[in-house]
Ligand SMILES: NC(=O)c1ccc[n+]([C@@H]2O[C@H](COP(=O)([O-])OP(=O)(O)OC[C@H]3O[C@@H](n4cnc5c(N)ncnc54)[C@H](O)[C@@H]3O)[C@@H](O)[C@H]2O)c1
């Protein structure tokens with residue numbers, strides 16, 4: 299089937315960049331990205347490209363290139379579904395916060411809503427593509443809804459999980475390690491649907507990088523990839539604590555093991571803990587699924603990755619408190635960074651939120667600077683934890699637009715995000731503006747420890763004694 303119109307439901311961190319790249323690379327296809335969030339759609343349509351809702355290096359140029367030509371953002375979901383030959387579902391699938399599976403299972407209510415809406419709005423056959431990350435066997439439920447609530451039209455369900463990482467979304471989309479397409483490989487209609495999606499990606503991705511599998515393998519591969527990546531971070535972070543007790547150096551250990559081609563050098567950077575909207579939720583989902591099949595050992599094995607990550611965030615906060623003579627009450631602590639990694643404005647599950655919460659519980663005054671995160675976002679994140687009243691959060695946590703103001707008069711600085719600009723600050727000036735002894739807690743091992751120590755700072759780096 300030749301695809302000429304695509305609709306993507308969900309204009310978030312995945313839907314926006316993914317569709318912008320498809321539109322740029324396939325000028326012959328009309329791409330409509332739709333969302334129920336009017337403010338988000340308005341921001342995607344904003345003529346000021348600095349106001350796009352997702353910050354990703356290079357994304358503004360791609361949007362500018364395609365928007366208004368063959369890329370459109372709208373809130374008219376039904377109309378976009380009607381017109382499309384292929385409908386991508388790219389809505390959020392967060393961890394459930396209520397009922398059965400609370401705290402572990404993926405909340406599929408937005409997926410179900412989409413399926414029902416596609417069924418109701420369709421007046422022709424369609425290919426429906428799961429772009430969201432979903433529990434294995436979700437396609438079965440989506441198909442059941444489409445087949446039983448629709449107007450008699452035929453639907454083919456494909457799983458096409460997205461592997462982009464935030465901060466490098468554009469380069470990941472332009473040059474992916476692989477594209478994964480799961481479909482009904484046992485029927486001619488299924489194979490034709492798979493071929494249609496392969497043809498779209500083949501406009502810029504070489505065919506040998508486009509893998510097709512059955513739907514269940516595709517759904518499970520996405521959870522598995524994230525579990526393996528997060529496991530590496532928890533593994534190296536667990537050893538960072540051992541390094542601190544033994545005078546081994548985690549950087550040297552990472553380098554030494556990463557040279558082994560069977561291990562490889564990536565994802566061995568010790569840190570204050572992994573964040574982001576995906577790792578924790580997807581592993582919890584894997585744990586939940588495994589338990590629901592009665593596979594207790596499998597569930598316990600993967601759950602440990604999360605426990606280790608929680609431990610790493612907690613021990614970083616405790617280290618700050620201990621080094622400040624066991625009390626941070628009334629003390630100013632400067633945070634450099636709030637996003638869960640550099641080059642993104644996304645803060646979901648950022649380690650900074652949990653470290654801040656720990657310090658606020660101890661009565662600290664936390665002042666934050668992040669080049670891409672607004673004060674409103676920071677308050678939203680900290681309020682969401684419900685640890686204290688909103689009024690108290692606004693008394694204890696402040697955001698500043700100038701990193702030098704954030705550090706002025708501080709008892710300690712904590713680096714929570716590895717933004718490149720932090721390396722280039724005038725650390726002499728910062729040293730002279732702070733309370734003595736000046737302490738830096740580098741949760742990303744970003745700064746030049748030796749240089750800072752020469753200035754007079756006491757520096758704590760992860761995994762270094
Ligand atoms: N963020 C990432 O880096 C990343 C990478 C790979 C995969 N994923 C997966 O992709 C999915 C989307 O993630 P995201 O980060 O883009 O989420 P997001 O929250 O940024 O965006 C989801 C959007 O869907 C919209 N939406 C929800 N229900 C809707 C409906 N019924 N109709 C129209 N719009 C609706 C929301 O308003 C929101 O704007 C998730 O399953 C996630 O696990 C995310």
Ligand SMILES: O=c1ccn([C@@H]2O[C@H](COP(=O)(O)OP(=O)(O)O[C@H]3O[C@H](CO)[C@@H](O)[C@H](O)[C@H]3O)[C@@H](O)[C@H]2O)c(=O)[nH]1
Pocket residue numbers: 431460461462463464465524527531564565566567568569570571572573574575576577638639
């Ligand atoms: O060596 C490392 C690598 C990463 N991290 C941290 O791990 C988290 C996740 O980083 P990363 O994986 O780069 O970003 P995400 O955007 O969360 O991307 C992950 O999650 C996405 C959503 O499913 C997947 O598509 C990507 O393939 C997968 O890398 C961040 O807090 C990083 O700081 C470390 O602490 N050390």
